[in-house]
Amino acid sequence: MAGLELRNLEKSYGAVSVIEDINLTVADGEFVALVGPSGCGKSTILRMVAGLEEITGGDILIGDRVVNDLTPRERNIAMVFQSYALYPHMSVYRNLSFNLELAGKPKAEIERRVIQAARMLELEPLLERKPSQLSGGQRQRVAMGRAVVRDPSVFLFDEPLSNLDAKLRVQMRGEIKALHKKVGVTSIYVTHDQVEAMTLADRVVVLNRGVIQQSGSPMELYRRPANLFVAGFIGSPAMNFVDAVMQDGLARSAEGTDFAFAAGQKLAEGQAVVVGVRPEHLLVGGEGTAITGQISFVEPTGGQTFVTLDVHGRPVTVVISGEDDIALDGALTVRAAPHHVYVFDAASGERVSEN
Amino acid sequence: MTEAAPIDAATTASSGRRLSAGTQTYLYVSMLIIAGIVIIPLLTTALGGFKTLGELRGNPFGLPAEWQWSNYGNILTSQRYWMQMGNSLLIAGLTVFLTLLFASMAAFTFAHVKFFGSDFLLNYFLIGLMFPAATAILPLFIRIRDLGLLDTYWGVVLPQVAFGLGMSILLFRNYFKNLPPELFDAAFVDGAGYLRFFWHISLPLSRPIIATVGIISFVGSWNSYILPLIMLNSESKYPWPLGIMVYRGEFSTDWQLILAFITLTILPTVIVFFAAQKHIIAGLTAGAVK
């Protein structure tokens, strides 16, 4: 087992820069989720760590060893692919044993380790089957077994759950978490799904356009997003935003709503800002800045109901408890408490409020 | 575990569309004509083998008046027939083995490794598709003579392999290229290099194309006439197609025996084709529907 460090990691394809100067340290045994929209370079980073992709600049360290020029085998990493990439012509047993076989391990040891991994992942009854005879969830499990069996220094997951249906995804999420508890191997988990990232990881790293936006515990990212991108990406439903201008210490929107908030730094009069409030922080009958709009549609999900208001032609999402007895037609007024109002500099996107 | 079984796509897919009666009749008639073009010469040959030479002259197409089983019997009991079959099998076997070996390895490289001049080299191989071996027979003869391979099996096998490579590499390469690239990643992470990936992943997944290339080169070798005729002198090395030479006398030719002999040499290929038909067609259309 070992930690992992990326130093000034860069990747470009010809003239196109895909990854710019990534610095990231993953502690020994830590579970880090790398999250960002599709195409932001997550897979590229993972593949560079695995040794499947050349790096353009910087260093990759596993333990204290620079592994830039080592093959995947020499790096002792294991990877779970989105498509599982099981060998279709091999039995489950052989899928699990293949890398041990290639490493020239003795037969008895291979068998012991395959059985052990199969037991851990409840694959024992399936060992003789071919991948085509397995369900999606079982294939996923074999893909994980293939990674577990070799006892790697680092686990790499590239969107391993995105081919599963919603229910199975939640179940496998739990199993991955349990697996990590059991084996405690340093892991990087790539996903575009922020809920998956938040629920699984000790630490979440938000990536956009090949640049790390913020790194922190799930709640840190939720409570104190460093910039507009993170604020909009983390949290579901997404944060509401409105353009505003600083006036007398308040942020005034174009429609003339004055948002009170705790400023984290000195803000110039007339400075262009963006105000953000999470849907779950817009409370009916709360206190703070009032926002009134016409209800344009209502989406009950059971415990919660999502209400979309039309505020001067702009949609604003509000989350209310499913049990709340509120008339859901006509106009609705909600309030945002000052400590729930996020303010970002419009030019740089950085958060300037205190929260 | 309590997972629902995946829905079988086949049960929900709709079956092919119905054809109008006119189109159907048209299809049947054209297929009957094509079948006739193929079957009539075969039948004529097989039946001709049961006639006497005299009857063959007067009645080339009809049923034999008296079935001359001895025509076939004599061939089947002659030692020459079986020896030449052995030669044919040996030449075809070597041709198939070497074609599969070289074509799959070259195609793997062309499919996965980009190196200086790789495109040029691939095109160079593909140019070979345009030259049937017969057109190059004289330079081939000289080359084989210079190599000292005249009157050896290799003098037939090597040119056959060389001329088959273009098509075989093309078929293999397309197939390898269509294998999912993640398999390569997974195997690489598992510790395989190119060689082991080729051996443990690419080849086992390529059975249909191996069957296709194997059968194409087998049939090519099996039917090859000009090449062994030029390269081989000793009758003891003749493959089957040259066997008919024996029945061509200086003054008269025993056509009925030639026909019987040809029938007996075609039969095994027909049997092999029917046995492997599924694979051949799967291999030829592989990658076309995805």
Ligand SMILES: Nc1ncnc2c1ncn2[C@@H]1O[C@H](COP(=O)(O)OP(=O)(O)O)[C@@H](O)[C@H]1O
């Ligand atoms: N071989 C390649 N050549 C050029 N651009 C590539 C190549 N592979 C990936 N890219 C680009 O790199 C960016 C990041 O891709 P990727 O890492 O796969 O994103 P993600 O996994 O976050 O969805 C994308 O914009 C993609 O178009």
Ligand SMILES: [Mg+2]
């Ligand atoms: Mg990706």
